Amino acid sequence: MTFIKSLFAKSEFIVFLGLLVVGAFFSFQSPVFLSSFNLQNIILQSSIMGIIAIGMTFVILTAGIDLSVGSVVALSGILMATMLNSGVNVALVLSINLVFGITIGIFHGFSITKMRMAPFIVTLATMAMARGLTMVVSDGRTLFAFPESFNYFGAGKVASIPVAIIIFLLYAITAEILLQKTVLGRNIYAVGSNIKAAALSGIRTNRILTFVYIASGVSCAIAGTILSGRLDAAMPTAATGAELDAIAAVIIGGASLFGGKGTIIGTVIGVLLIGVINNGMNLMNVPPFWQSFIKGAVIFLAVLIDSIKNSNEEAAI
Amino acid sequence: MTTSALELKGISKQFPGVLALDNVSLSLQKAETLGLVGENGAGKSTLIKIIGGAYKASQGKILLANREVVFNSTQESLEKGISIVYQELNLIPHLSVAENIFINRLNQTNGFVNWKKLYNDATEILSSNGMADINPRAMVADLAIGQKQSVEIAKALSYNSKILLLDEPTSSLAGPEIQNLFKIISRLKEKEISIIYISHHLDEIFEICDRVQVLRDGKNIDTVAISETDTNSIVSKMVGRDIEDIYFKEEHSIGENILEIKGLNDHYLKNINLNLKRSEVLGIYGLMGSGRTELLKAIYGARKSKIESIKLNGKEITIKHPIDAIKQGIIYSSEDRKSENLFFGNPIWKNISYLALQTGSFSNYNFIAHGSELAKSKDYYDKLNVKAPNIEADVYNLSGGNQQKVCLAKALINEPDIILLDEPTRGIDVGAKLEIYKLIANLAGAGKSIILVSSELPEIIGSSDRVYSMANGQITQEFIGEEINEKDILRYCLQKDDFGVSA
Numbered sequence: 026m027t028f029i030k031s032l033f034a035k036s037e038f039i040v041f042l043g044l045l046v047v048g049a050f051f052s053f054q055s056p057v058f059l060s061s062f063n064l065q066n067i068i069l070q071s072s073i074m075g076i077i078a079i080g081m082t083f084v085i086l087t088a089g090i091d092l093s094v095g096s097v098v099a100l101s102g103i104l105m106a107t108m109l110n111s112g113v114n115v116a117l118v119l120s121i122n123l124v125f126g127i128t129i130g131i132f133h134g135f136s137i138t139k140m141r142m143a144p145f146i147v148t149l150a151t152m153a154m155a156r157g158l159t160m161v162v163s164d165g166r167t168l169f170a171f172p173e174s175f176n177y178f179g180a181g182k183v184a185s186i187p188v189a190i191i192i193f194l195l196y197a198i199t200a201e202i203l204l205q206k207t208v209l210g211r212n213i214y215a216v217g218s219n220i221k222a223a224a225l226s227g228i229r230t231n232r233i234l235t236f237v238y239i240a241s242g243v244s245c246a247i248a249g250t251i252l253s254g255r256l257d258a259a260m261p262t263a264a265t266g267a268e269l270d271a272i273a274a275v276i277i278g279g280a281s282l283f284g285g286k287g288t289i290i291g292t293v294i295g296v297l298l299i300g301v302i303n304n305g306m307n308l309m310n311v312p313p314f315w316q317s318f319i320k321g322a323v324i325f326l327a328v329l330i331d332s333i334k335n336s337n338e339e340a341a342i
Numbered sequence: 343m344t345t346s347a348l349e350l351k352g353i354s355k356q357f358p359g360v361l362a363l364d365n366v367s368l369s370l371q372k373a374e375t376l377g378l379v380g381e382n383g384a385g386k387s388t389l390i391k392i393i394g395g396a397y398k399a400s401q402g403k404i405l406l407a408n409r410e411v412v413f414n415s416t417q418e419s420l421e422k423g424i425s426i427v428y429q430e431l432n433l434i435p436h437l438s439v440a441e442n443i444f445i446n447r448l449n450q451t452n453g454f455v456n457w458k459k460l461y462n463d464a465t466e467i468l469s470s471n472g473m474a475d476i477n478p479r480a481m482v483a484d485l486a487i488g489q490k491q492s493v494e495i496a497k498a499l500s501y502n503s504k505i506l507l508l509d510e511p512t513s514s515l516a517g518p519e520i521q522n523l524f525k526i527i528s529r530l531k532e533k534e535i536s537i538i539y540i541s542h543h544l545d546e547i548f549e550i551c552d553r554v555q556v557l558r559d560g561k562n563i564d565t566v567a568i569s570e571t572d573t574n575s576i577v578s579k580m581v582g583r584d585i586e587d588i589y590f591k592e593e594h595s596i597g598e599n600i601l602e603i604k605g606l607n608d609h610y611l612k613n614i615n616l617n618l619k620r621s622e623v624l625g626i627y628g629l630m631g632s633g634r635t636e637l638l639k640a641i642y643g644a645r646k647s648k649i650e651s652i653k654l655n656g657k658e659i660t661i662k663h664p665i666d667a668i669k670q671g672i673i674y675s676s677e678d679r680k681s682e683n684l685f686f687g688n689p690i691w692k693n694i695s696y697l698a699l700q701t702g703s704f705s706n707y708n709f710i711a712h713g714s715e716l717a718k719s720k721d722y723y724d725k726l727n728v729k730a731p732n733i734e735a736d737v738y739n740l741s742g743g744n745q746q747k748v749c750l751a752k753a754l755i756n757e758p759d760i761i762l763l764d765e766p767t768r769g770i771d772v773g774a775k776l777e778i779y780k781l782i783a784n785l786a787g788a789g790k791s792i793i794l795v796s797s798e799l800p801e802i803i804g805s806s807d808r809v810y811s812m813a814n815g816q817i818t819q820e821f822i823g824e825e826i827n828e829k830d831i832l833r834y835c836l837q838k839d840d841f842g843v844s845a
Contacts, residue, residue: 227700
């Protein structure tokens with residue numbers, strides 16, 4: 026009994042139930058929905074958003090926000106495409122791309138900790154700057170035709186499982202272990218829960234904050250690699266609006282925008298829920314305009330449930 | 343002949359578990375300035391809040407110009423001509439002086455502000471109260487702190503107040519600004535405004551008040567004419583209480599110097615020299631704003647400061663961040679449990695182990711060994727006798743006393759040599775206090791050194807081997823052995839420096 030009670034106390038479990046309910050609904054509406062091909066497709070579609078959302082989870086755990094993710098994914102894609110098209114070695118391109126993600130993170134961390142700028146504003150600025158650079162570098166055109174070895178990460182398969190899915194799952198597991206099992210992870214929660222108490226407990230809060238923005242930047246770089254590889258193309262408009270989907274997934278997954286609360290498993294379920302809704306509505310031929318409305322309504326509902334649950338906790342005291 | 347402006351008769355205020363005011367009476371004459379003094383917790387603020395309508399008295403009457411009144415809100419008190427200027431200024435920095443004075447009563451013509459009338463009215467109020475040097479169009483953010491205070495007073499007077507309550511008005515003012523405030527006050531006297539002046543600075547009370555009323559432990563102690571008393575007599579009235587037998591001190595032999603600090607300075611603290619011995623409980627007492635918390639934080643590396651020399655066991659060390667102090671065996675436990683010490687929403691065991699995790703306890707290559715973490719946390723949870731359903735309970739749900747024990751467990755689990763305790767008994771009940779006093783004595787007995795900061799003087803006296811008094815960011819005196827008594831310590835805390843140039 027207490028076990029079941031404690032399950033229901035976890036936001037992750039509630040979202041998981043939501044995922045099952047929505048899944049059951051779509052499986053009645055469309056026979057294709059439960060086919061292994063379609064399920065794999067959902068996870069594949071979700072993997073890019075998932076990787077971005079994992080980085081976003083780190084940031085949101087510290088009560089921060091990273092609005093730049095969509096633009097950074099696009100810029101990462103365009104930068105790699107430009108290098109690949111001028112014949113730079115794939116391994117080198119991948120490494121430079123990771124350095125690019127780290128640099129974005131350091132820039133955000135520096136602005137937020139040393140320059141004392143608000144995360145919302147800093148990353149809003151980067152969002153515009155990165156998108157602008159994407160246009161400048163690509164001249165507004167889509168770049169394509171990459172080496173096979175590069176596309177492997179987005180389009181390749183290992184024993185019929187897409188490499189993208191494997192990367193997503195490994196990334197999620199690594200992130201969750203880091204958050205739950207290491208001192209670094211504990212410190213990330215501490216900073217989000219009470220930054221003053223964290224500093225007085227000896228935590229170097231500036232380093233922690235910089236780390237989470239680096240995690241987000243690196244996530245974007247990985248997502249950029251997979252996205253370009255899957256499409257064999259880098260578009261300057263790629264991942265537009267991805268920041269909103271990523272934030273929605275993290276919040277649906279039970280994280281709090283005030284920091285200190287959330288898990289990777291929650292985020293993964295949140296991403297899958299959004300993925301299932303997108304996929305199911307496509308199968309049901311829901312018009313795109315309504316799709317957007319319904320997605321918004323789901324986000325609203327998820328946050329509402331969480332808010333009601335939390336206010337009950339307050340009232341109980 | 344005098345006429346009564348305000349009279350309180352037998353006011354009592356009961357809070358859950360505390361009788362904050364016990365049958366307090368007060369009378370204020372027209373054009374009189376009455377000083378109100380007492381230690382922290384004597385009931386001054388409660389009294390002000392009752393006069394201002396923020397609290398309702400549990401018992402007693404308020405008479406305004408000999409007519410009984412009841413205030414249900416601060417608004418009602420304001421409408422009857424009573425204004426309060428609080429210690430913390432309540433101005434909006436990005437609005438003009440005039441807008442601040444008339445903040446919720448801007449003159450309007452068809453929904454638009456009548457700026458000309460606004461500025462005229464503001465000029466009128468400022469100049470008639472001796473504040474003609476303030477430009478009503480100036481932005482409040484650009485004013486000096488003393489001028490801001492004046493604007494706050496002007497705002498209070500703009501309600502045509504006949505009674506003005508000033509709560510620690512000089513706490514953030516420097517010499518000339520204080521003199522200017524006194525000029526304004528004498529001007530108000532001429533206008534037959536009655537003032538209740540609350541301050542820790544007795545010299546100010548003696549300079550501008552007609553009479554002074556002393557409160558202690560929520561009771562009226564005495565009200566005397568200024569001409570018939572002196573500082574010593576007031577101080578003994580403020581402190582002359584029976585120290586209840588809730589303090590606990592054990593004989594222990596004090597060792598060599600363990601910590602020596604020379605020339606600690608920052609923009610608030612001035613040339614602090616301090617030493618702490620092994621097995622010693624060193625008390626630091628000062629009134630609010632004396633710099634005691636700032637001092638602890640500066641030692642701990644949580645506050646930017648310049649230190650000429652800091653020696654631990656005779657060796658020079660550097661502390662740039664709390665982690666440096668923690669690694670040297672120095673730990674600070676903040677007075678503000680909610681916003682600076684505990685992680686609300688997290689279980690007790692996590693709160694206890696946070697600090698230890700930073701020094702590499704319970705981890706291998708950054709991976710937490712949860713078993714030993716939980717076992718050690720449980721160990722300290724038991725040692726400190728934390729009362730909670732279990733160690734998984736959210737610290738948010740614990741009582742103040744138990745939260746404080748979790749704070750101490752968090753500090754002690756790392757087995758520090760030096761513990762900086764900031765108000766460890768703030769807001770906790772007597773039983774838990776006694777446990778904490780015993781713990782402090784035991785720690786000292788076991789060879790630990792403790793710096794204890796408290797705003798309760800009897801607590802400092804009851805627990806400390808040696809005491810420093812602080813005022814205005816400076817250590818004003820050291821007290822050892824027999825010298826440790828309330829009267830002398832308080833005297834050195836009330837002492838004002840000569841408004842001299844800070845070093």
